[in-house]
Amino acid sequence: MSLAPVTIAGTGSYLPEKVLTNADLETIVDTTDEWITSRTGIKARRIAAEGQSTSDLATEAAKKALAQANIAAEDLDLIIVATITPDTLTPATACYVQDNLEARKAVAFDISAACSGFLYAMEMARNLIGAGSFQNALIIGAEKLSAFTNWEDRNTCVLFGDGAGAAVLRKSEEGEGRILAMEIGTDGAQTGILNIPGGGSACPITIDNANDKLASLSMLGKEVFRHAVTRMKTAATKVVEEAGLESKDIAQVIPHQANLRIIDAIADRLTIDNDKVFVNLHKYGNTSAAAVAIALDEAAREGKFKRGENIVCVVFGAGLTWAAAAIEW
Numbered sequence: 001m002s003l004a005p006v007t008i009a010g011t012g013s014y015l016p017e018k019v020l021t022n023a024d025l026e027t028i029v030d031t032t033d034e035w036i037t038s039r040t041g042i043k044a045r046r047i048a049a050e051g052q053s054t055s056d057l058a059t060e061a062a063k064k065a066l067a068q069a070n071i072a073a074e075d076l077d078l079i080i081v082a083t084i085t086p087d088t089l090t091p092a093t094a095c096y097v098q099d100n101l102e103a104r105k106a107v108a109f110d111i112s113a114a115c116s117g118f119l120y121a122m123e124m125a126r127n128l129i130g131a132g133s134f135q136n137a138l139i140i141g142a143e144k145l146s147a148f149t150n151w152e153d154r155n156t157c158v159l160f161g162d163g164a165g166a167a168v169l170r171k172s173e174e175g176e177g178r179i180l181a182m183e184i185g186t187d188g189a190q191t192g193i194l195n196i197p198g199g200g201s202a203c204p205i206t207i208d209n210a211n212d213k214l215a216s217l218s219m220l221g222k223e224v225f226r227h228a229v230t231r232m233k234t235a236a237t238k239v240v241e242e243a244g245l246e247s248k249d250i251a252q253v254i255p256h257q258a259n260l261r262i263i264d265a266i267a268d269r270l271t272i273d274n275d276k277v278f279v280n281l282h283k284y285g286n287t288s289a290a291a292v293a294i295a296l297d298e299a300a301r302e303g304k305f306k307r308g309e310n311i312v313c314v315v316f317g318a319g320l321t322w323a324a325a326a327i328e329w
Ligand code: COA
Pocket: 030, 031, 032, 035, 036, 039, 040, 115, 154, 155, 156, 158, 194, 219, 220, 221, 222, 224, 225, 228, 258, 259, 286, 316, 317, 318
């Protein structure tokens, strides 16, 4: 079945006000600004206010995307929130967002694909709109990772931050840009190298294990790094080829914002100049599903690419999961 082309009609992002710098972290765990900067490129991250949940961050990003797309919340018929830090295990964070926006007509649900979630949501929405099942979709990547961070573990707490990014998708009209190609993938044999081990049915939090900080991110950094470079490079190459593009046709690459060394390795392997690769991780750290969504919105608003130009988004996360999109803006 051939699918109708789908365009990104608007984007938005929201970052909480509170800034946690590397200098602040030096007072919390045994680390240094020099170590964090040289290993990751991260200088600061944002932390949600007390009482501010993932759906609150998501709602703020969504309002901006809807305004830019010039689509009213009541005209949405689909909302997908990608998150690994939901407000509650059930109902889905998307349901709170639907209520906040008063988007009463919209079917709303979450997906859990870690840092790849926003592009997984894009692929789902693209297919559902393209097939004619839905018309106006809101996809959001939103995380309050600070609530699932072990603030005594220097291996992980320096890496992550809170934030949200959103996009409105609808059918592409004559002369508008469109999503050209997408690739998503999973390797369930690698669940152990990056996860939140506790708090689910496999390991509920009990009085006996409450002090073990099991409901926080756990990671084998070097393993994750190795897989990230390989999977992102392969996924990005596939969508570029499928879209019929060459490196010279790409105005901007929007990679997952986890580590500057991973981003540099991807740029190198794709033979893309560094000035065509968008980076904002020094400000926000790794915001998982929100990262590529925030980066896409910031890059677009900063004029890094124009309507009609081609961009490539590429991500990687726990699961393992990966995804890439080639988009004519
Ligand atoms: N400050 C100071 N030292 C730290 C530290 C910190 N915040 N975190 C870890 N260390 C120490 C470790 O304890 C270890 O010490 P040891 O050798 O005495 O045991 C040492 O630094 C590890 O250093 P190294 O092996 O050189 O780290 P690295 O180059 O692999 O960098 C990461 C670590 C986590 C930055 C890197 O592996 C990485 O970015 N991996 C991918 C992570 C990622 O992207 N995750 C999200 C995917 S979506």
